[in-house]
Amino acid sequence: MKKKIFCFVLLCSVSLWAQTVISIDESISRNQNKSIALSLGASLLLPGTGEYYLGEKQLLRPFIWTDAALWITTIGSYFIGEKYISSAHNYAVTHAGVSSTKKSVDFLNTVADYRSRGGVFGQNSNPDMNEDYNQAMIRSGKSVDEEYPNTMEYQWDWGSSDYPENTEHMDIYKNMLRNYRVSRIVFQVSVGALILNRVVSFLDVMRIYRATSSKKMTRRWDIAPQFYPDGSGAVFSYQF
Known part of the structure; x- marks a missing residue:
């Protein structure tokens, strides 16, 4: 009788052990047959799609939105900036006599810094150091045509400061350029955020794949300095 009870208990134990062994967590191996390269590439192209490919569908919407x-924001700030610089150029043509058709940001900024290229037309009872661009270049020991040719294309004159409307025109013009610079800052920040969003998605895909593929990923990080004639930088590489 005791032998029968012992055998029964032993069989039950073996049965329970067998059930425990064959019961596996499918979540840790559900992505073992999926391509890590494809999921990483998808995340770099469109953040969230790599996670979606690996079965994390709830992460798609936040990344996509x-x-x-x-x-x-990136596209909007770029075109708004282009509109501001075009408006500033047209305003300088109308009120400062600029004849250049080139919308050079550097030149337009110079037009904002100096009242004229070679002295304002008419008498100015209150001249200042920024009145005459050519004189400012001479005082700094530079040639008057070192930065821009001394031709009609690069002439401008906002008029004497004796007339308040001339100064008002300059202030309006400077505000246009200020708005342009703000739009460019927004554009650059947005581009950086787009890159960051892809980096976050890229790393998230690696995390998910390691947790759900039952595969060991060997990693190798490498940062190599790069030197160029006009500057330096670094190349970051990740191999697996």
Whole structure:
């Protein structure tokens, strides 16, 4: 009788052990047959799609909406900036006599810094150091045509400061350029955020794949300095 009870208990134990062994967590191996390269590439192209490919569908929407908002901001700030610089150029043509058709930002900034290229037309009872661009270049020991040719194309004159409307025109013009610079800052920040969104998605895909593929990923990080004639930088590489 005791032998029968012992055998029964032993069989039950073996049965329970067998059930425990064959019961596996499918979540840790559900992505073992999926391509890590494909998921990483998808995340770099469109953040969130790599996670979606690996079965993390709830992460798609946050990444997609974030990327869409950043793209709208990037494109919008770029074209708004172009509109501001065009408006500033047209305003300088109208009120300062600029005849250059080139919308050079550096030249337009110079037009904002000096009242004229070679002295304002008419008498000015209150001249200042920024009245005459050519004189400012001479005082700094430079040639008057070192930065821009001394031709009609690069002449401008906002008029004497004796007339308040002339100064007002300059202030309006400077504000246009200020708005242009702000739009360019927004553009650059948005581009950086687009890159960051892809880096975050890239790393997130690696985390998910390691947790759900039952595969060991050997990693190798490498940062190599780079030197160029006009500067330096670094190349970051990740191998697996």
